[in-house]
Amino acid sequence: MRGLVRFGINNIYNIETDEGFLECRIKGKKLKSDVIEYNPLSSGDYVEIEKDLNHTGKGMILSRCERNNSFGRWNRKRACIQTIAANIDVLVCILSPESPAFRPRFADRVLVNAEDNIPVIIVLNKIDQKIDAATEERIIDWQRMGYEILKTSAKNGTGIETLKEKINKKTAAFVGQSGVGKSSLLNAIEPKLNFRIGEVSQKFNKGTHTTCYSILDNWNNGTIIDTPGIKEIDPVGIEPEHLSHFMRDFSPYIGKCSHSVCYHRDEPGCAVKEAVLKGEIIEPRYDSYLRILNDLETRINYNKYRKER
Ligand SMILES: Nc1nc2c(ncn2[C@@H]2O[C@H](COP(=O)(O)OP(=O)(O)O)[C@@H](O)[C@H]2O)c(=O)[nH]1
Numbered sequence: 204m205r206g207l208v209r210f211g212i213n214n215i216y217n218i219e220t221d222e223g224f225l226e227c228r229i230k231g232k233k234l235k236s237d238v239i240e241y242n243p244l245s246s247g248d249y250v251e252i253e254k255d256l257n258h259t260g261k262g263m264i265l266s267r268c269e270r271n272n273s274f275g276r277w278n279r280k281r282a283c284i285q286t287i288a289a290n291i292d293v294l295v296c297i298l299s300p301e302s303p304a305f306r307p308r309f310a311d312r313v314l315v316n317a318e319d320n321i322p323v324i325i326v327l328n329k330i331d332q333k334i335d336a337a338t339e340e341r342i343i344d345w346q347r348m349g350y351e352i353l354k355t356s357a358k359n360g361t362g363i364e365t366l367k368e369k370i371n372k373k374t375a376a377f378v379g380q381s382g383v384g385k386s387s388l389l390n391a392i393e394p395k396l397n398f399r400i401g402e403v404s405q406k407f408n409k410g411t412h413t414t415c416y417s418i419l420d421n422w423n424n425g426t427i428i429d430t431p432g433i434k435e436i437d438p439v440g441i442e443p444e445h446l447s448h449f450m451r452d453f454s455p456y457i458g459k460c461s462h463s464v465c466y467h468r469d470e471p472g473c474a475v476k477e478a479v480l481k482g483e484i485i486e487p488r489y490d491s492y493l494r495i496l497n498d499l500e501t502r503i504n505y506n507k508y509r510k511e512r
Pocket residue numbers: 328329330331332355356357358359379380381382383384385386387388432
């Protein structure tokens with residue numbers, strides 16, 4: 204029987220099936236996988252399960268079905284991939300203009316990470332707060348690249364109907380730093396949703412350290428995956444020399460540099476750098492690029508060091 208992973212805590216997974224929710228463990232403790240992962244299953248994963256005939260409401264997970272896509276990050280502490288949500292139709296990246304401070308580099312990292320397989324909507328929540336010129340510049344720049352931007356206020360209701368339309372009949376994963384208004388938006392979309400997600404978090408958050416997991420829940424018009432308030436998104440699965448392919452505004456200049464392999468740093472005849480100087484690529488985007496590039500390179504060196512040790 205097939206099931207959908209709603210959430211998993213301490214190796215016990217809550218699975219949605221045609222016959223209701225089942226509490227499942229992985230049969231044999233481990234799933235077959237080629238890569239080392241922080242979590243073998245994530246919210247949104249489909250799994251093959253067998254019911255436990257002796258215990259109602261329980262079952263065993265036999266395998267993970269192939270993913271259409273997944274959104275994850277590099278977990279620095281454990282040095283492995285951490286999947287945040289799987290099989291997503293749309294990724295909703297929430298930012299706020301003032302409190303907490305606008306973090307465009309967070310969004311740039313989300314965009315890089317989702318670029319090849321997941322559509323993203325950038326939601327600027329709390330638009331009842333002051334929006335400064337630098338924030339507007341970034342918003343306009345993302346729009347220019349073709350990203351969808353939505354301005355909302357969970358406080359006064361602005362943009363909520365539009366947001367609902369955008370995620371209608373879809374599986375939408377919500378990402379954002381804590382404090383940007385994720386819970387408030389969920390509550391504005393469907394009060395029951397926020398209540399249920401809050402209840403699950405509370406129930407399992409009693410431990411000494413805060414657990415980090417996503418939760419999938421259905422509402423009248425679709426499915427939402429609420430993700431933990433993540434501070435940093437470290438892109439995964441990208442070679443440093445390919446990073447520029449994941450920066451949409453860089454694409455007109457790719458392949459036009461003097462060096463065939465160009466990292467777009469200080470290489471002479473770099474078309475990307477030239478575009479930055481001409482203002483065709485804005486400085487803050489180039490800055491985001493350099494920071495992500497550094498992170499990816501540091502990680503390679505680190506992995507190499509670990510291998511050699
Ligand atoms: N001014 C304003 N405050 C908001 C808005 N949305 C949420 N907040 C407030 O921001 C704080 C954090 O909201 P919350 O939904 O808990 O954020 P989360 O940590 O992302 O889930 C709370 O005090 C909310 O009342 C908004 O649109 N405008």
